[in-house]
Amino acid sequence: MKHKKTYNSLEMNTINGELIIEGPIPTAELASLDFHENLTAFRPAHQQHKALIEIADLPEGRIIIARENNVVVGYVTYVYPDPLERWSQGNMLNLIELGAIEVIPKFRSGGVGKSLLKVSMMDDAMEDYIIITTEYYWHWDLKGTGLDVWGYRKIMEKMMNSAGLEWYATDDPEISSHPANCLMVRIGKRVGPVSIEQFDNLRFMNRWLY
Numbered sequence: 119m120k121h122k123k124t125y126n127s128l129e130m131n132t133i134n135g136e137l138i139i140e141g142p143i144p145t146a147e148l149a150s151l152d153f154h155e156n157l158t159a160f161r162p163a164h165q166q167h168k169a170l171i172e173i174a175d176l177p178e179g180r181i182i183i184a185r186e187n188n189v190v191v192g193y194v195t196y197v198y199p200d201p202l203e204r205w206s207q208g209n210m211l212n213l214i215e216l217g218a219i220e221v222i223p224k225f226r227s228g229g230v231g232k233s234l235l236k237v238s239m240m241d242d243a244m245e246d247y248i249i250i251t252t253e254y255y256w257h258w259d260l261k262g263t264g265l266d267v268w269g270y271r272k273i274m275e276k277m278m279n280s281a282g283l284e285w286y287a288t289d290d291p292e293i294s295s296h297p298a299n300c301l302m303v304r305i306g307k308r309v310g311p312v313s314i315e316q317f318d319n320l321r322f323m324n325r326w327l328y
């Protein structure tokens with residue numbers, strides 16, 4: 119499967135300034151940009167910048183960024199599922215994971231996350247993919263937002279719904295370990311029934327236990 123990456127962008131006016139939402143961003147361009155020090159949800163900012171550069175360099179890797187002038191203030195990543203997770207076991211070339219989405223506090227609550235997802239889905243190549251995201255409450259910034267797990271889950275689910283991702287049931291043990299965790303999925307228009315059946319088998323791998 120060819121991993122086509124069609125660049126798209128939009129300008130966004132927020133109460134805190136104008137942003138450019140763009141991508142998939144080429145590796146060299148991402149490396150040339152500054153990375154905001156508050157992008158620390160997953161690891162220290164300089165380490166996360168390096169990690170995103172590595173993802174952008176992967177054949178399937180996609181990074182959509184929000185930038186204020188020359189500074190990255192938000193991003194969303196798409197990459198093949200982690201080899202240690204069940205979602206990689208089918209070796210499906212048309213299954214990619216929305217691995218991370220992060221926006222600095224200054225630009226939260228202004229629709230930046232939705233805009234990152236909107237630009238992601240402007241690419242027609244996304245219709246060839248099953249896109250998943252696995253949401254775990256322990257990754258959420260509950261302290262920074264002041265929300266409880268259900269409040270955060272509601273906001274996250276609404277944001278993902280805006281890009282066509284919907285809640286899907288699964289017996290994955292990690293997702294099932296807490297009721298706030300969830301699997302969300304978008305199945306592209308050109309994904310065939312064989313791939314959908316293969317994905318369903320990944321969602322429910324423990325059926326033989328019941």
